[in-house]
Amino acid sequence: MAWSHxxxxxxxxKAxxxxxxxxxxxxxxxxxxLYALSxxxxxxxxxxxxxxxxxxxxQTDREFRQFLSVARGSVFEVETQLEICIRQNYLSVPDAKTALALCDEVGRMLTTLSRH
Incomplete structure (x- = not known):
């Protein structure tokens, strides 16, 4: 791998x-x-x-990619939960903007990384 850690x-x-x-x-x-959506x-x-x-x-690239896939799934889960918060008026779009942008960025990075 290209990283030592x-x-x-x-x-x-970013995650x-x-x-x-x-x-x-x-x-x-x-x-x-508190014990549900949050x-x-x-x-x-x-x-x-x-x-x-x-x-x-x-130990293998295959296993690494598998865990990246799980992480990517969790990104979409968080993104959906943020959207639910917006729809329920728990959060405003501006409040969630940074988190949603990070979801997009991390999701794209995971997709790119899993293809290499």
């Missing part, structure tokens, strides 16, 4: 930024969503950099 991967760094943003946004959701959104966000790191630690 997964922390050097820009996609992992960590996305996780930070999701945690920030989740704090503003209504209390009734919790699910945080877990999906955590899954993204975690799967990138776990895939990096695997």
């Amino acid at each position: 997964y922390r050097e991967m820009i996609v992992w760094q 960590m930024d996305l996780t930070d943003e999701v945690y920030h946004l989740a704090r503003s959701l209504p209390k009734e969503e 919790d699910q959104m945080r877990r999906a966000a955590v899954s993204i950099p975690s799967n990138i790191a776990e895939g990096y630690g695997r």
Whole structure:
């Protein structure tokens, strides 16, 4: 691999930024969503950099790509949950803008990386 540690991967760094943003946004959701949408959104966000790191630690490129695929799925999960928050008027579009942009960026990076 081209990196000596997964922390050097820009996609992992961006995924960590996305996780930070999701945690920030989740704090503003209504209390009734604490153990539902808020919790699910945080877990999906955590899954993204975690799967990138776990895939990096695997021994084959095939396994690495498999974990990148799981991470990419989690990106779409977070994106959908953000859209639900917007539709439920828990978040405004401007509030979610940074997180949605990071979802798009990380998703594209994972797609590109998994093809190489």
